[in-house]
Amino acid sequence: MKENTPVLDPDETDALMRSITEQIDRDTFDAEDVTTLKQMVECLGDSRGLVRLRFAQTLGDIGGTATPLLVDALLHHANPVVRRAAGKTLALIIDPTTVPSLLHALLNDEDTVVKGSAVGALAKMGAASVPALLEILADPIRSESTKGHAAWALGFIGADAAPFLEDAIKSDSIDVRCATVGAIAHLVQEKGDARAAQMLLETLQDRDPNVRSEAASAIGKMAYLPALPYLITALGDIDGEVRRTAAVSLGKLGDRSAIPHLQAALNDSLEPVRVLAKLAISKIESGIGNKE
Template identity: 45%
Template sequence: MTNPPSSLTSTEPVTLSENEAKQLAEELKQQLRQGQRLDGDTQAIERMVAGLGDKRGLLRLTFAESLGAVGSAAVPALCRAMCEHENVTVRRAAAKTLTLISDRSALPFLFRALLNDPDPVVQGSAVGAMAVVGADAVEGLLEILLDPKNTPMQTGLASWGLAFVGARAPEALKQAACSPHARIRTAAIAALGDQIQNLGDQDARRLLTDALNDGDEEVRAEASTLMGKLNESHWALPLLLPKLNDESPLVRKNTALSLMKLEDPSAIQALEMQSETEPDDTVKPILRLAINQLHQHD
């Protein structure tokens, strides 16, 4: 990922009175309804961006939709507002509006917002805008996972972003699932669900199967969790049952939960046997819960 730019070209800030914002919103709304092409010159865009700070939510929505209709021409102004505006409402709205446009040129600024903005809504909206860009965002999201200076919030959002990208970047995710870094493998495995369930990707299925025996417990735990989400008991059950004896309590816990989600009563016997010998007090109630739930499907 290229380093995010340190600054954006500044322009004279535009402000709108409440009446000006209302009038402009009405004009834009009418143009949108009539399918008219919106004016995309610099002054018009700056006026719409200024409207993103309005206290009235419906007006902000109109300005966001209008900027989305303008498209890529609005990206520089939106990036500047997202990264530099003092009003958090404007920063939030700008990030959300970039999601509507899905322009890869915004990626460096979206990463900057994620890493530097103190507001969690701005961070989350920035990741949402990255995710809709697709494959071009994957490398940067993976780098965020690896940097120990990033907060749990930032790395969690990056993982969510990868999961949202899903089938839009199949090759990038499959490559990440083979990364030497366990944190990246974990995030990539979590994002393979769409490829397996909706695209029938056999390579992704194989990667998930291999991840059940990964050397890192977090990867095995994530693979166990995904197995329970795919609703393929005939395939998942033989692979999951041995994980009830995994050395990691986290893996055993996730396995029990996945077996419960699969709703296959044939797992009851193995769960009962594990419950009798389970050494970890945090896993025992999960095993009992799974057994009780599966008896309802017996």
């Protein structure tokens, strides 16, 4: 870790913010003044949350010249509070050139909140982050928590990830395909994309039951009615978890034509499937399924 600029005390911090605010209001603030920018970055470690937020927002508005200092703080600052805030501030600036640094923080920082800040910023970078996120998901040495972060970011990116999804859903990696299901579902919800909808339905026939289950769950969450016959087919899947998820999702869709198939599932060999089929029937009959 590098040696840091001395931390200002609260009175000095408040005075600095007043001075910066006055300069910005008068249009006299010098965005090239590295000394002041470094002091502002140090103030991201203030013990007061609202103060940190004001400095983060101001640095975010400055952007450009503040970005290298924020990247340096994210990667090297001794204070995790500053590293956390630096990641959150980079999310406000949205500079795709920071993706490698954010990725390094996600994969290597020992602080879980810093990791969260980094992946939040990666999500805001949009398409620029997608290849790196898919690489994380495909890497067998990465932890489940790291892959969970990457999957969340990929889903958040949504429509901007579209150019990558058709290849990703064919990946040899189960984790990549599972995460891609979520991103495809977001695309269907955001854009009503017909090709994305078809890909989502096709994943119900994926060779891996985890992917099929993920698809059934995503369809239920978005209450995608055109998937009804596909979910009915999934209710007879060889895998019990897929059948269980299909029953839950049919309940969420709320279509009465599913009831006979759910009634047949009351004889399923697995108790969880029987229980959830009964619950789905109850939801459909009461009319609450598609109102959730």
